[in-house]
Amino acid sequence: MRVVDTSAWLEWLSDSTLGRKVGRELPQPGDWIVPTLVQHELARCLEREVSENAADETIAYSNACVVIPLDTRVAIQAAEIARERGLAMADSIIYATAIDTGADLLTCDARFAKLPHVVYFAKVAR
Numbered sequence: 001m002r003v004v005d006t007s008a009w010l011e012w013l014s015d016s017t018l019g020r021k022v023g024r025e026l027p028q029p030g031d032w033i034v035p036t037l038v039q040h041e042l043a044r045c046l047e048r049e050v051s052e053n054a055a056d057e058t059i060a061y062s063n064a065c066v067v068i069p070l071d072t073r074v075a076i077q078a079a080e081i082a083r084e085r086g087l088a089m090a091d092s093i094i095y096a097t098a099i100d101t102g103a104d105l106l107t108c109d110a111r112f113a114k115l116p117h118v119v120y121f122a123k124v125a126r
Helices: 006-014 017-023 036-049 052-062 072-085 089-101
Strands: 002-004 032-035 066-068 104-107 118-120
Touching: 002 006, 002 089, 006 017, 006 036, 006 052, 006 104, 032 036, 032 089, 036 052, 036 066, 036 089, 072 089, 089 104
Parallel strands: 002 032, 002 104, 032 066, 104 118
Antiparallel strands: none
């Protein structure tokens, strides 16, 4: 099982060089965990940066994966992770979802790079 962070989704969707590397690490939809917070971030970013249609198509694709809504248990775990690891709210919820489901986290976000159970692909400076 694997949670795919918003940063990895966006690289994959852009079909960048990094996105193609990320694409080789993506699980099948039945093993691909999508926190509802990632759906929110994708919809917001894609509507703003690409188009409403791109956002709709991506959310439709994500619904074929294992969608995990935020519940109280994960919210409390995320608060503890935020305090212990210094992560922002959204990052701590995404990471807590991975930990709670026994999954690893695929990301291109350097804030996660040194955390356990993370598969990290560094962005190249432009």
